[in-house]
Amino acid sequence: MSATLIPGVRHGAVERKLEAIVEKLRDAPPTVKEMERARELVRAWNRYEEDGVTAQGFMIGQLEVLGSREAFPHFIDRVVSVSPEDVRKAAEAYLVDRARTTVRYLSEAPA
């Protein structure tokens, strides 16, 4: 997650907003509407990522590193079969405070 703050906004205020979004994801599964939109987006990205041999080669390479390139034709089916509860559990397992690193950039330029 990243954000560029407009002048006068404090980092802490934005971070609390972002934390609230993550917390909501840990506590409750996404709605059916949210899931449908996400699935449509993944389908679209997948179509776009198949554009050109470079992108296809890159994706096959990534899948091979992660397990097997054989997953390539089934990638979309696996993503689409993810349930709302799967998403909540993933958020609960990985989007946790103890694993978080935060970088705040503050310009040192004279005002």
Add this chain to the structure above:
Amino acid sequence: MNLRPERVPLGGGGRVLFIPNPASPFVSFHGSLPAGVAAERPGEEGVAEFLSRLLLSGTETRGARQISEALEGHGATLEFSVAEDLLVFRGRTTRRAAGKVFGMAADCLSAPALPVKEVERVRAEILTDLGRERDSTRDRAERELLRLVFPGRHPYGRDSKGDEEAVKAIEPPALLEFHARCYGREGLILGLAGDVDGGFVTSTVAKSLHGLPTRTPVPPAPPPTPGPPSTAFVDLSHKSQADIAIGRQAIPRRHPDYYALDLANLLFGMIGMYGRLGQSVREEKGLAYYSLSRLRALRSGGSWSIVAGVNPGRLDAAMGAIIAEVDRLRSDPFTEDEIETGKLNRVGGLAVNLERNAEVAGALHGIEFHDLGLDYLERFPGIVNGLRTDSIRKAAETYIRKADCSLVVVGPIGRRTFSL
């Protein structure tokens, strides 16, 4: 893949170029209106950019959220940006959703609502960008160089965002006046690639864009007047890196020397580890974090420049090494082997770039904007391979000369000054 696009005229002066790619499941588009920095009148500095950032913030019939959710729902993208000559709109969509996406693009272009809250958001965003760039040694050096190279507030030398004073003063009436004058079908160019054909362009794309009004043609930027080489040195004492920018006015895209200079620039500061420049200054001497050269050939003029990021304690050595490479073009001109490698890179690079729809759409847009001809992509290998060695060497000697260049150094330099 077929490399010769078809052209479909839009009523009111617009044109669409397209190349079908039957293997592709979607459509990429790259379009423009002559509503860039060059279209701004005195007192309108920053208006083109400001307006472009508001185009997705709502129209007379759609709110910003509606636009965003509709695009997302179709898995489509649409973005607007401003450059020296043009307002650019580009994105991608499935063929099925194309009518809605192009309709939305036309709506954003023809009827932006300019809500007060969004105007203030954009103002804050641009002021933040200006502040961030003012604090970046590289951005500041490049910006200052363009100001020196294109004097007299020429559009090619101005920051598209304007300056802080201008941004603070921009109000909706000025945005609406610019919009009424510059946003129309006249001069609209659109490149399309992917799941397209003539019927689709006529029935879906042209129909959607027909809602744009007709306008009086916007004149192109005047040819820039060259100024004398000059210098600027900016002390940013809190920084740990210094950036050098060296450059001059060069040539417009349609100039007969364009291809020879493009190849010379490729060999000098781009190919591989950034050409001769990168090989010497960065790789062999270790004097720069990066060093490269750049040719920008626009409609009415252009620039050629070198940029380098260096350790402030080694500024003099880095500058000496850069100038030595410039001078070497006369004592040790490009060899036949170098030139052959450059030609292979350029011709092969075109083939690689055209593997993706977005790049094809961008190339078609460029072909129409610069009037290069529908057979340009087919002719390109012949143009590059037909360049004579002496013409490439001559272009390097003519345009890559320190005597014509301005110099900018930005970083923790105190009151130091430098010269080429």
